[in-house]
Structures are given as C-alpha cells and as structure tokens.
Amino acid sequence: xxxxxxINYIKKILDGDTNLFSYFLNSYSHSVFTLIVRVxxxxxxxxELTQDTFLKAFRKLDTYRGDCSFSTWxxxxxxxxxxxxxxxxxxxxxxxxxxxxxxxxxxxxxRLLAGNDSEELLIHMExxxxxxxxxxxALITLYYLENNxxxxxxxxxxxxxxxxxxxxxxxxxxxxxxxxxxxxxDA
Amino acid sequence: MSSDKIIGDALKQQWPDxxxxxxxxxxxxxxxxxxxxxxxxxxxxxxxxxxxxSLLLVGLAGFLLKDGILLTFLKSVKSMFAxxxxxxxxxxxxxxxxxxxxxxxxxxxxxSLREKxxxxxxx
Numbered sequence: 001x002x003x004x005x006x007i008n009y010i011k012k013i014l015d016g017d018t019n020l021f022s023y024f025l026n027s028y029s030h031s032v033f034t035l036i037v038r039v040x041x042x043x044x045x046x047x048e049l050t051q052d053t054f055l056k057a058f059r060k061l062d063t064y065r066g067d068c069s070f071s072t073w074x075x076x077x078x079x080x081x082x083x084x085x086x087x088x089x090x091x092x093x094x095x096x097x098x099x100x101x102x103x104x105x106x107x108x109x110x111r112l113l114a115g116n117d118s119e120e121l122l123i124h125m126e127x128x129x130x131x132x133x134x135x136x137x138a139l140i141t142l143y144y145l146e147n148n149x150x151x152x153x154x155x156x157x158x159x160x161x162x163x164x165x166x167x168x169x170x171x172x173x174x175x176x177x178x179x180x181x182x183x184x185x186d187a
Numbered sequence: 188m189s190s191d192k193i194i195g196d197a198l199k200q201q202w203p204d205x206x207x208x209x210x211x212x213x214x215x216x217x218x219x220x221x222x223x224x225x226x227x228x229x230x231x232x233x234x235x236x237x238x239x240x241s242l243l244l245v246g247l248a249g250f251l252l253k254d255g256i257l258l259t260f261l262k263s264v265k266s267m268f269a270x271x272x273x274x275x276x277x278x279x280x281x282x283x284x285x286x287x288x289x290x291x292x293x294x295x296x297x298x299s300l301r302e303k304x305x306x307x308x309x310x
Contacts, residue, residue: 016305018222025211030204037202047206051214058218113191125197144195172191 006070014062021058028071029054031146032078038141039082039134049085053078068155075148075156079138086134093133101173109176120186121179128178136171143168230298237294241287248283252276 006024013020032053037046057077064073112121129137135157142148142156150168154161252258258276 018219019215021218022211022215025214029206029211029214033206034202034204037204038198041202043203046202047210050206050210051217054214055218055221058221113193121193122197122200125193126201129194129197129201140194141198144191145198172194175194 003066003069007066010061010064010066010070018058024057024070024074025054028074031071032074034145035075035078035138035141036082038129038137038145039079040085041130045085046082049081050078053081056081069152072148072152072155075142075152076158079156082138083134094131096174096177100177101170104173104176109172112176112179113172124179124182125175127182128175131178132171132174136167136174139164139167140171233294237287237291241283244283244287245280248279252279 009020009023029050033046033050036049036053037043040046040049053074057074060077064070129140132140139153139157142153143150148156150161150164153164157164159167251260
C-alpha cells in the first residue's frame with residue numbers, strides 16, 4: 001500500500017473507523033517486534049513493548065503529519081519505547097577503546113565480513129552483536145534485517161544521513177574488533 | 188556495507204521473529220476497549236461540564252434573586268429599553284431550566300446523529 005493510501009486510512013481511523021488500524025498491525029507488527037526484540041534481548045519484554053508501541057501509535061495517531069512513511073514513524077516510536085525500557089534496567093554494555101576502533105583498516109573489515117561465512121564466524125558474530133549497545137543493535141537491525149535505506153534510518157534515529165553512515169561504519173569496525181578478540185580467546 | 192550478509196544472518200539467527208498466534212487480534216481488542224473507555228470518559232466529562240454550568244447558572248440566579256439585585260437590574264433594563272422582561276423569580280428559574288434541558292437534548296441529539304453517521308461510514 002502506498003503512502004497516500006496509508007494517509008487516507010489514518011484519516012478514516014481518526015474519523016472513528018478504528019477497525020482499519022488492524023491493517024497497520026498486520027503490516028508492521030512483525031517488523032516492530034523484530035526491532036524491539038533485538039534491542040531489549042528478551043522475547044517476553046519485546047512482546048509487551050510491541051504492544052505498547054502500537055497503543056502509543058494509536059493514541060497519538062493525530063500527531064502523525066505524513067512527512068515520513070508510516071513505518072518510519074512507527075519504528076521511531078518502537079525504538080524510543082525499547083530504548084526507554086533498556087535504560088530503566090540500567091544494563092552496562094562493554095565499551096571498546098575508540099582508539100582501537102580507529103586503528104582498524106577498512107580493508108580488514110571488508111575482507112572478514114564479505115568473504116567468510118563459516119559457522120564459527122556466525123557464532124562469533126552473534127556474540128559480538130549481543131555486546132553492542134542498544135542504539136547500535138537497532139541501527140544494524142533496521143539496516144541489515146529490515147533493509148531500510150539510510151534516509152529513513154536518519155528519520156527514525158533523529159540524526160543526519162551522514163551520521164547514520166558514520167555510525168554504521170563504526171559499528172562494523174566494532175564488530176570486527178570484538179570478533180577478533182573472540183577468535184583470539186578461542187585459539 | 189549492504190553486502191555484509193554475515194551480519195544479517197547472525198541477526199536472523201539470534202532471535203525468533205514470530206509473534207505469538209493471535210497477537211494482532213488481541214491487540215486490536217485492546218485498542219477497541221481503549222476507544223470505548225475514551226468515549227465513555229468524554230461523555231461523562233461533557234455531562235459534568237453541562238451539569239456544572241447549569242448549577243453555576245442556577246446558583247447565580249439564586250444569589251441575584253436573594254439580594255433583589257436581579258429584580259432591580261431587570262426593572263432598570265425594562266425602563267431603559269422598554270423591553271418586556273419577566274420579573275417573576277419563578278419565571279426566571281423556569282427559563283434557565285428550559286435552556287438547560289434544551290441544551291442537554293441538543294447535545295444528545297447531535298451525539299446520536301454523529302454515531303449513526305460513523306456507523307454508516309464504517310459499513
């Protein structure tokens with residue numbers, strides 16, 4: 001369904017035809033859950049937060065201006081809901097020295113990520129992703145799993161497209177450093 | 188960057204993507220309940236508002252009548268504009284009551300009209 005049709009649906013919902021909201025639920029609940037579960041790292045919490053996201057979206061539907069796609073708006077609510085939940089838990093994520101990340105060569109990262117799909121690397125990658133902070137998890141989920149373009153990610157996270165690219169670039173390097181450490185530990 | 192298949196694969200393996208069966212329908216039920224509660228709250232609030240304003244008007248009328256201020260005022264208005272205004276306290280109270288009842292009736296009428304129209308649109 002295109003953007004204009006979605007806006008028409010929203011107008012009808014605001015006029016009282018609330019059952020039309022099920023269209024948005026059926027279209028986006030899976031994607032919103034995919035994002036939230038990776039940020040909060042708990043299936044039960046993610047289900048509850050997905051529910052909260054849609055309730056918030058429904059209650060604030062009149063504030064949707066239509067200047068971005070409805071999915072982007074929904075992801076923004078989902079992301080903020082998930083981040084707030086993680087902050088409440090006060091989980092500390094491991095930090096990596098910025099200097100170490102800066103010294104990693106892009107070619108080394110490209111070589112590791114593009115040319116190798118071994119089972120060992122996949123397991124290490126899963127472990128490395130778990131150690132990323134919630135912002136980074138959300139970013140790579142929407143980029144690599146949901147295939148959202150950089151422009152839309154900028155709207156979800158409230159930053160510029162250039163900043164999105166920089167964050168993605170740094171997250172790749174961070175993953176590389178963590179995988180390198182995990183490989184060393186195994187050896 | 189988009190060719191980093193391994194990141195996508197790891198993300199896919201990490202967590203199940205499936206929501207429990209009936210999640211969407213349960214959420215839709217909750218949304219409908221939310222709408223019903225909101226409607227009920229609005230109705231109660233509007234009745235409270237109308238009731239409050241009515242009480243205020245009746246109270247004001249009682250206060251004015253008690254001190255004879257209203258009668259003096261009505262007499263002066265009558266003399267100034269030579270308009271036929273009832274100076275009876277009972278008449279004034281009836282006048283206020285009729286206005287309040289009329290407003291309540293109109294409120295109910297327009298509400299039912301709006302609900303009928305919404306139902307028709309939904310069908």
